[in-house]
Amino acid sequence: MLEIAGPLLDALDSGHRVAVATVTRVLGSAPRTLGTAMAVTEAGTVVGSISGGCVEGEVYALSGEVLADGRCVLTEFGVTDDDAFAAGLSCGGSLEVFVSELAPAGERNALSAGVRSELEAARRGEPAGLAIVVDGPGTGMILPAGAGAAADHDVALDDATARRITAELRALLAAGATATGELACGAREVRVLYVVAAPPPRLLIFGAVDFAAALCDAATLLGYRVTVCDARAVFATPERFPSAHDVVVQWPADYLAATPVDSRTVVCVLTHDEKFDLPLLTVALRLGVGYVGAMGSRRTHERRVGRLTDAGVGPDELARLHSPIGLDLGASTPAETAVSILAEVLAARTGASGAPLARTDGPIHPTRG
Incomplete structure (x- = not known):
C-alpha cells in the first residue's frame, strides 16, 4: 500500500472509494514480495500490480465486489492441477491476498487521519509504517506507526492488543522490514501484516x-x-x-x-x-x-x-x-x-x-x- 501512496491519496482526494489488494503471504516461487499492493478505484482505474500479470484480472473482479459491499476478503491464488485455467501463478507458487476498502472522509471505511499521515510520509519518500489486521478481531483495521496509533482502533481490538501491534510496527519500521505476525486478542488470534516503507539504501x-x-x-x-x-x-x-x-x-x-x-x-x-x-x-x-x-x-x-x-x-x-x-x-x-x-x-x-x-x-x- 505504501509504494502506491501517491496515486492512492490522489484517488481518495478526488472523492473515489478504492479497493486495495495487498500480498499477505508468499508461498514457493512468486514474482512479488510481501506487502506489495494493487488498488482499484470505483471508476475502474488500476494502480500497481501484485503479480507478473497472472492474477490481476481476478483481483480486479474481487475488488469490484469489495467496493460494492465494503467487506474485506482474504483469499489465495495459485496454480492447481484441477483447473489449469484458474487464476494462478504460472511460476508455480501462490499468493495470499487481502482486499479491503478505503474511502474519503465521511463514508464507510473512511481513511483515518493517522493512516493518511503515513501515506503522505511514504509519498514524500520518508519512513512510514502501517499494520493491517488481516484475520481475527478487528479484521480490516489499519493502525499507523505515528503517535496516537494505539488509540485509533476498532472496538474489536482491546487497547493492550492495539498497543502491542503498534509497538511491533515501530520496531519493524526501525529495522526497515515488512513482516507478518500473530498475537492473542482474548481467546482469539489476530493476524497482522506490518507494511514498512524504509528510506532507500x-x-x-x-x-x-x-x-x-x-x-x-x-x-x-x-x-x-x-x-x-x-x-x-x-x-x-x-x-x-x-x-x-x-x-x-x-x-x-x-x-x-x-x-x-x-x-x-x-x-x-x-x-x-x-x-x-x-x-x-x-x-x-x-x-x-x-x-x-x-x-x-x-x-x-x-x-x-x-x-x-x-x-x-x-x-x-x-x-x-x-x-x-x-x-x-x-x-x-x-x-x-x-x-x-x-x-x-x-x-x-x-x-x-x-x-x-x-x-x-x-x-x-x-x-x-
Whole structure:
C-alpha cells in the first residue's frame, strides 16, 4: 500500500472509494514480495500490480465486489492441477491476498487521519509504517506507526492488543522490514501484516573515476541513494556525476566514519590509491554495512590484504571484503563493470549463488512471507 501512496491519496482526494489488494503471504516461487499492493478505484482505474500479470484480472473482479459491499476478503491464488485455467501463478507458487476498502472522509471505511499521515510520509519518500489486521478481531483495521496509533482502533481490538501491534510496527519500521505476525486478542488470534516503507539504501562510492559515474547511473535505477566521495575537489563535482544524489569532497575514511550507515549500506572503493584505500577499508570493514567491495587486480588485492593485516584488521573482518570487486561476467567497459558490481551486491544481499539459473535447481524466487 505504501509504494502506491501517491496515486492512492490522489484517488481518495478526488472523492473515489478504492479497493486495495495487498500480498499477505508468499508461498514457493512468486514474482512479488510481501506487502506489495494493487488498488482499484470505483471508476475502474488500476494502480500497481501484485503479480507478473497472472492474477490481476481476478483481483480486479474481487475488488469490484469489495467496493460494492465494503467487506474485506482474504483469499489465495495459485496454480492447481484441477483447473489449469484458474487464476494462478504460472511460476508455480501462490499468493495470499487481502482486499479491503478505503474511502474519503465521511463514508464507510473512511481513511483515518493517522493512516493518511503515513501515506503522505511514504509519498514524500520518508519512513512510514502501517499494520493491517488481516484475520481475527478487528479484521480490516489499519493502525499507523505515528503517535496516537494505539488509540485509533476498532472496538474489536482491546487497547493492550492495539498497543502491542503498534509497538511491533515501530520496531519493524526501525529495522526497515515488512513482516507478518500473530498475537492473542482474548481467546482469539489476530493476524497482522506490518507494511514498512524504509528510506532507500545507500551506496557510497569512493573514487571520482569513470567507473564511479557508470555505477551511479546503474545504482540509481535500482533505487539506491548514491553518494560519491573523493578528496580531490577537481574530480568530485556534481557535473561529472549528474545521477548521484550527493557529491562530497572529503577524505574518504573521515567521511565514512561520520556518515550514517546501516545493514543495507553498500561501500564501493574504486580509488586504486593506497593512501585512500587502506584507512578507508579499515573503517568500512569494522562497520555494520551490508557490502564492502574494492576494485583492483589480484596482485593489488594480495598487497592490500597484507597491509590491512599489518594495520590490525582481523581475519573475520577481511572475510567481508569483496575484492577484486564484482562477479565474473566478462565486463570491460565502465557500464559493464557497474553491472558486474551490482550483480555481486544483489547476490551478497540475498545469499544467492550468482550461478546461471539454468544450472540451478529449485524455485527461481526465494520463499518469502
